[in-house]
Amino acid sequence: MTTEVRVPTLGESVTEATVATWFKKPGEAVAADEMLCELETDKVTVEVPAPSAGVLADIIAAEGDTVGVDALLATINESGEAAAPAAPAAAAEAPAAAPAGDDSVDVMVPALGESVTEATVSTWFKAVGDTVAQDEMLCELETDKVSVEVPAPAAGVLAEIVAAEGATVDATAKLAVISSSGAAVAAAPAAAPAAAPAASGAKDIKDGPAAEKAMAEAGISRDQVTGTGKDGRATKADVAAAVASAAAPAPAAAPAAAPRGPVSADDAAREERVKMTRLRQTIARRLKDAQNTAAILTTYNEVDMTETMALRKEYKDLFEKKHGVRLGFMSFFTKACSHALKEVPEVNAEIDGTDIVYKNFVHMGIAAGTPQGLVVPVIRDADKMSFAEIEAAIAEKGKRARDGKLSMAEMQGGTFTISNGGVYGSLMSSPILNPPQSGILGMHKIQDRPMVINGEIKIRPMMYLALSYDHRIVDGKGAVTFLVRVKEALEDPRRLLMDL
Structure with missing residues (x-):
């Protein structure tokens, strides 16, 4: 048939x-x-x-x-x-x-996501000759945006490693071969460098390039990271866990590159040169593209957080007890922005050639800082979610972002973005657009300031808000209206319940 x-x-x-x-x-x-x-x-x-x-x-x-x-x-x-x-x-x-016999199974590069054509093999967690279970993680690939784990497609013995650590592979490449009969290939030159340290003792085990780069970027030393990979090797997730647990001193300086121009030999000896990760290169390229393409303008306002903070304080314990997730400020801001985007739809739109594409839905991007760089997971249909659903989605995606477990699909399709620089102490900043989106809201630190209320000076918890927008399709009136609607919703949260 x-x-x-x-x-x-x-x-x-x-x-x-x-x-x-x-x-x-x-x-x-x-x-x-x-x-x-x-x-x-x-x-x-x-x-x-x-x-x-x-x-x-x-x-x-x-x-x-x-x-x-x-x-x-x-x-x-x-x-x-x-x-x-x-x-x-x-x-x-x-x-x-079938180098390992008719029972061999090829381990191929998994789907990397839209527009991603290649990846770098960052870490092998198994060596040639090791027994593997089906779906057990074999290696980790690093792309421009995310780390991709490669599970074993079948149980057996890792017979051959075709792409060694550090190799760049395309989206259709073969990574390894698994023999379900348990026979390993006699010669596996590509895997030899990765497998050799295992024979000389744990102290000689070399961490994968992805983990080493993550440690260099985070400024922590190897002895502060507990490795959970094969033979105690550190993974990027281990580095992220170490960064989250405690602040760490800067690692010892690596041998510096040759002096450049007028740099003295003494200064060069105290420098450290670290190759940019693919993620950091992509961030740099996309941010510059945004500046070169969009007509970016930023408008500001400030919001009195008194009522939102009081409401959160009153119900946060009951909220967590019922829904199993903490009540934060992000759900309030997500709801407020969703309401404002319905009134000012051009902020939720994008330019496609000579067309303006209006989105009758809100896929909210929530910018999150990770040891590897800034990522923006997307909460889909956030405008239809409850406070509890929004908080749960943000917590879950935030954790996987820090662990480097987000997929490409989870960072695509956003229509608007919220960036919270206040968690790092920022009082005011101008966020940059996340193309092809036309708007991004910057949240900042809540700070007590003297305000005139009904002719009297009172101390109020105030936050500056910044809306960066693409002036090609969003006029100043629309941008200001959007910020005012967000301000009104946060200063009187009852408006959110009544869809006002």
Whole structure:
């Protein structure tokens, strides 16, 4: 019996896609729901799973072909026999794909997310010859935005490591081979450098590049990090945990690079040169792109936090007892911004060529600082969430952001962003846009200040608010109106309950 593999629904207004990558070849066995290929549209990357188990008999649409919705991509022979034309190609591939025997399973680079084409192998947690369980973490990849864990697709023995630590691999590369019979490949040169230290004792174990860079950026030394990886090696998650537990002194200076220009030899000896992580390079590039593209302007206001703080103080214990999550200020600000965005929709819009795309929903980006850099996880449909749901989502995504566990999908699609510099003590700043969004709200430190209330001077907990916006589509009136609505909602939180 032959099953057809067709292009799935691509989304509203998307009528065609390009076949980006095939992960299987004709003649190879496939399991039901196993990813066969990846399609690229002008907006997203779409994975195509196998509709049934069997053998990939024929590929109709090759890599690079443009296909429409419901177009035929391939056929699967459920009887387990490949189509005749595909047999020679499958036979030719067999020797290379099965170095550990017919029971070998390839470990491939997982889906990296939209527009991400390559990654760096940061850490191997297993060595050649180690026994692995299905879904056990084998290695960690580092992309421009997130760290990606690679689990074992099957149980067995790690027979070969194809991509060593530090290697850059593309989205379709093979990382390793697992032998379910327990036989390791005799020669595994790529894995040798990573496996060698294990034989010389734990004191010679070298941490992965990702963990070393995270320690350098956080300013902590190795003895302050408890390694949970293989043979006690530190992972980026271990570094993040160490940073969260206590502040640490700066590590000893590494050998500096050669003196540059007028820098003296004495100064150069006290410098430390650390290569920028892919995440930091991406942050730098995107921030500069935002300045070069958008007409960024910032407007300010201040809010009296008395009523919001009183409401939070009165109900925070009962709130936590009922919902199992702490009541913070972010849910108030998220709610207030969601209401304001409905009244001033251009702040929630984006420019696409010569069109303005208005979003009739709020996917709220919550900027979070991590040891690896700034990331912006997205709370989807925040305008429809309760206070408890917002707090739970922020807490969960914030924890995984600090641990480097966020996926690409969780940081895409935001329509507006909130950045809280107040947690670091910032009194006032001008946040920069997160393209292609047209607005970002900056929160700041709550500070007691003398204010004139009904002709009398009173001490009030005040916060400066800053709205940076793209002046190409947001006028000054709209920006000021937005901030005033946020201010009104926070100074009288009852307005949020009454949808005012």
